[in-house]
Amino acid sequence: MAAASHLQAALRGEATEGYAIDDAFRQETAQGKMFGVLVVADESTGAIGYLAAYSGQIGGRSDQEGFVPAVFDYLQPDGYFKQHEAEISRINQSIERLESNERMKAAQDIIRQLEKTRRQTIENYRQEMKAAKARRDERRKNADLTPEETQRLTRESQFMKAELHRLKMSVSKETALEREYNAFQDDIDQLRRLRRQLSDHLQRWLFSQFNMRDKDGQEADLLTIWAHADTPTDIPPAGSGECCEPKLLQYAFTHGLRPLQMAMFWWGESPKDIIRHHLHFYPACNGKCKPILRFMLGDLLPADLNLPISSDSTNDSAATAAPQTLETVYSDSSIIAVNKPAGLLSVPGKGQCVSALTLLRRMLPHAEGPLLAHRLDMSTSGLLLAAQTESMYHALQDLFLRHRIHKTYIALVCPHADSPLLDGRQQGTISLPLSLDFLDRPRQRVDHRHGKPAVTDYEVIGRQTDADGHTILRLALRPQTGRTHQLRMHCAHAEGLHAPIVGDPLYGNLAAPRMYLHAARLVFDHPTTGRKIEIECSPDF
Structure with a gap:
């Protein structure tokens, strides 16, 4: 935290030893950039200090004073990469001329x-x-x-x-x-094929130049690392090796420095598609960084790479002690609704740990079929609807698919200064299409081009101020669609409410013991009797 504060002071423009940051640098980084610090010990003297890095380039450079250099600097004007990049650019220009004929x-x-x-x-x-x-x-x-x-x-x-x-x-x-x-x-198609071939070749060449060194002094390029990693493809994503974490570790391992602690924080505005908060700490991304870190750190790697260093964040993977049973809120001969606590998975994960489903099977030993008709995020508490017969399971699934089950969630949110909720808007509808962030699962992103429609109605039902002076609003959220992390994204994103849910480990801006999101109400017509069913379960916050 001391290292991060020292770097942040320099970014703010304060006179800070070791950095030469000008106005152009600050203007560019104010638009959004990930920075990292690595606390290290000198192997020969034992002295403790820290290294700093930024992801990608700033001002078209990877060698700004005060920051570790790129693992491989491919931006040299007369270098192989720039020469072949220029060739691809010429092909692009030819395609553009033809297409504009x-x-x-x-x-x-x-x-x-x-x-x-x-x-x-x-x-x-x-x-x-x-x-x-x-x-x-x-x-x-x-x-x-x-x-x-x-x-x-x-x-x-x-x-x-x-x-x-x-x-x-x-x-x-x-x-x-x-x-x-x-x-x-x-002619255009041939040029496009040539462009793709040259781009693929240049990208592979670039990955082959990133020779990463591990803690034992062994080296491997990115292509080799991906070939032996458990990843969806054997080709690294674009930009691999250019994030803070590998740059910091590479410098440490090549200069006799032993890494002790590392943290990355976001500086400036959030990107348009994903959610990042100024000065908040973030874990390594799953798609580009973690395969490299697993190679470089080996058995030094933390057991849970998702855990940020800062206590200012919580985490989806930090489950609470598993309960032995679930509170039953509603039950009949074919349907049961239970209150899932925050921190409990809806279904077993990779480790086959206790989940709402496993507890339901213990509670209903004679029930048939898959039971759970829907799921809640692990960090979300509230009503889970389950079927006690296979025929009822399919009937409930059909109701969910046809949006005939109406859900109401209660959430506590911490609005940013420009949130529409602070302008007196008490209710409305958010429509932001969402898609999976493939490089950082399970995070979602706003995707106006390829995203699936996601619509949420909201209403402000309460207001309070916490002990630190933060304005906290209580919302009723009624999703019209059921996309992954829909409510969390619609609350947090700048194009939505710009008011993240308090304690949200992925998209939040305010730490809390849990994520304050609760499935509070379900309304539907019973598939067998046709009777209107209204199930309510108040949150404990």
């Missing part, structure tokens, strides 16, 4: 209209054939049909089928404009 844009519109006309011509003839067939069928119903007329009707049918074939052949003939346009598109 006005004549080919006009040709594309003409060809599209031509295709439409062709399809309509064939469809019109099909309708004509259909009408002619109806007339023939009607005529054949009459008993006075002569052999000659029967033959004529057959010839008419054969002729029209042949005519349809000739028509298709005729309209399918490629025009000179289409031949030119297709050749033009082939």
Whole structure:
């Protein structure tokens, strides 16, 4: 914490020994950057100090004064990477010029209209054939049909089928404009393939230059590390090796320094898609950093890489002592609703630890089927609905899929200064599409391009001030959809309420013994009786 404070003072512009930070540096980092500190001991003298690093580049440089350098500096103007990057840029420019060709844009519109006309011509003839067939069928119903007329009707049918074939052949003939346009598109496709091949080659070359050193002095490049790591792909994600953690450890291991403690904090504005809070500490990301850390640290690696160094954060993986049973809130012959405490998994994790499902099976030894009709995050408390028969399980699943089970959650949130909740807005609807952050599971991200729709109604139902002077609002949240971490993201994100749930270990801005989110109410029509069921369970906060 002392090391982080020392670095933060320098970032604020205070005169701090060891750093030369100018206005351009501060302006860029104010837009958002991850910084890291590593407390180390000198192996020869035993002296204690710290190293500092930032992720990626600042001002197009990886060697700012006062910070450890990049593991591999590929930004040298005349270096291999820059030369080949320039080649790829030239291909990009060629593609852009071709794609902006006005004549080919006009040709594309003409060809599209031509295709439409062709399809309509064939469809019109099909309708004509259909009408002619109806007339023939009607005529054949009459008993006075002569052999000659029967033959004529057959010839008419054969002729029209042949005519349809000739028509298709005729309209399918490629025009000179289409031949030119297709050749033009082939040129663009070839350039795109070349660009992809060169990019893949350059990326692999770059990964092969990042030779990471472990605590025992052994080295391996990123391609080798990923080939032996338990990761979804054998190719590292772009930017691997450029985060704070590997840069700090690489410097320590190559300069006779023993790492003692490490922490990363966010400085400045949050990115648009993910959630980061100024001055908050964050663990290593799952996708890019953890495979490298597992190689570099080996048995020095903490048992739980998700645990931040700072006590200002809580964690999804820090479960409370498992209960022996669950409070039953509602029960009938086919349905049961229980109150899941915060810190208890809904279903067993990789370690097959105690979960709400395992407790339910103990409570209902004769129940059939999967039981749980839905799940709650481990950090969320409240109502879990389960079926005691397999048929009821499928009936409840159907109700959830059709959004016929209406849920109300209670949450305590700590709004940022620009939160709409502080402008007197007491209720409303948030619509922010979400998708998984593949490089940092299970975190979600706002994704306006590929995300799944996520909609939440909210209402302010209370206000208080905590002992430290923070404004805390009590919200009723009613999700219209059921995306992963939907309520947590909609509360925390700047495009949502910009008021993170207190104690949220992934997206929060205020520490607490638990995450203050509780599933408080379920309303639905009973699948068997049709009776309206209203189940309520008040939070303990």
